Amino acid sequence: MVVALRQGVILDADSLGPADLDLSGLLNSLPHWHCFDSTTPAQLSAHIADAEVVVTNKVVLNADTLRRHPQLKLICVAATGTNNVDLAAARAQGITVCNVVNYGPRSVAQHALMLMLNLATRAPDYSRSATNGRWSQSPFFCLLDHPIVELAGKTLGIVGYGVLGQQVAQLGSALGMNTMISARPGSDTVPAGRHPFDDVLAQADVLSLHCPLTETNHQLINARRLARMKPSAFLINCARGGLIDELALAEALRQGRLAGAGLDVLSQEPPPADHPLLASDIPNLIITPHTAWASREARQNLIDILADNVRAYLAGQAINQVG
Numbered sequence: 029m030v031v032a033l034r035q036g037v038i039l040d041a042d043s044l045g046p047a048d049l050d051l052s053g054l055l056n057s058l059p060h061w062h063c064f065d066s067t068t069p070a071q072l073s074a075h076i077a078d079a080e081v082v083v084t085n086k087v088v089l090n091a092d093t094l095r096r097h098p099q100l101k102l103i104c105v106a107a108t109g110t111n112n113v114d115l116a117a118a119r120a121q122g123i124t125v126c127n128v129v130n131y132g133p134r135s136v137a138q139h140a141l142m143l144m145l146n147l148a149t150r151a152p153d154y155s156r157s158a159t160n161g162r163w164s165q166s167p168f169f170c171l172l173d174h175p176i177v178e179l180a181g182k183t184l185g186i187v188g189y190g191v192l193g194q195q196v197a198q199l200g201s202a203l204g205m206n207t208m209i210s211a212r213p214g215s216d217t218v219p220a221g222r223h224p225f226d227d228v229l230a231q232a233d234v235l236s237l238h239c240p241l242t243e244t245n246h247q248l249i250n251a252r253r254l255a256r257m258k259p260s261a262f263l264i265n266c267a268r269g270g271l272i273d274e275l276a277l278a279e280a281l282r283q284g285r286l287a288g289a290g291l292d293v294l295s296q297e298p299p300p301a302d303h304p305l306l307a308s309d310i311p312n313l314i315i316t317p318h319t320a321w322a323s324r325e326a327r328q329n330l331i332d333i334l335a336d337n338v339r340a341y342l343a344g345q346a347i348n349q350v351g
């Protein structure tokens with residue numbers, strides 16, 4: 029059944045980097061769009077007051093907000109991760125929620141690989157030494173201040189073997205890494221081709237997280253699990269910051285109980301200046317500001333799939349539904 033909707037809002041358009049994108053497909057999908065650069069919690073009610081369709085990248089839509097806006101019909105999350113929307117509340121209210129899957133696997137996987145390579149080669153430290161005068165003072169031709177390891181032959185543990193986990197595993201294999209795919213943590217059964225989560229923790233030289241953040245896996249990587257990892261291992265997180273107990277990770281890195289971490293995501297974004305992982309005394313920690321998804325190619329794909337999501341819903345055949 030065709031659905032006639034007129035009013036849509038985009039709540040945080042600036043977070044999509046719209047300047048270099050073609051938004052016409054999305055903007056033509058409904059008669060009226062109101063495009064807000066950003067939306068604070070205080071502005072949210074006013075911004076969605078007349079909307080039937082809401083596009084949100086990271087603006088939080090909780091149960092209380094949804095309850096106060098019974099006119100909402102469709103929420104399009106402009107991302108794969110949907111942890112900013114109360115899916116159960118949306119379902120109870122009959123609001124359809126769609127996300128965007130498979131828009132940037134190359135972008136995210138190259139980012140995860142970049143983090144691994146930077147940790148293995150200590151490129152950030154050596155680059156700093158090249159420009160801060162330390163190399164010029166070296167008594168010989170190179171510097172050997174930091175240990176360099178080869179990824180080839182090492183074990184790459186993957187937690188979350190969906191679109192991104194598979195793409196990262198493929199790049200790891202191209203480097204000669206042996207892939208170990210984790211079964212769901214806490215699961216009693218281990219599907220063929222998977223390994224118990226605890227075994228992956230203990231055997232991985234690089235552990236890369238690619239599962240969604242849900243209530244059950246909040247702080248999946250906690251102090252106890254960090255202690256099970258090899259002290260020589262690297263932890264990569266391009267999924268969601270809430271998967272890691274960040275205080276425990278900071279301490280494990282400081283105490284040399286983990287060799288390094290590469291994080292694209294933190295539990296609070298943007299992080300406060302005193303976030304525990306932004307301290308300057310943590311060794312071999314690389315943090316990027318949630319940019320893994322953000323190649324131009326991936327962002328354009330994302331906009332095009334968002335438009336498909338709106339059009340499919342209006343045609344009465346919703347796609348990419350979650351929850």
Ligand SMILES: NC(=O)c1ccc[n+]([C@@H]2O[C@H](COP(=O)([O-])OP(=O)(O)OC[C@H]3O[C@@H](n4cnc5c(N)ncnc54)[C@H](O)[C@@H]3O)[C@@H](O)[C@H]2O)c1
Binds near residue numbers: 129191213240268292
């Ligand atoms: N940093 C970034 O820029 C960026 C970009 C895209 C996606 N992400 C994050 O990456 C996540 C994964 O994206 P995707 O495209 O691969 O999604 P996906 O849905 O294709 O894959 C997720 C996989 O995780 C599995 N899974 C679910 N819960 C699990 C658990 N508790 N333990 C282990 N596996 C579990 C699912 O079965 C699925 O196979 C997203 O949810 C999002 O949070 C981050």
Ligand SMILES: O=C(O)[C@H](O)CO
Binds near residue numbers: 085106107109
């Ligand atoms: O979930 C996603 O798609 C990324 O985190 C970018 O928002």
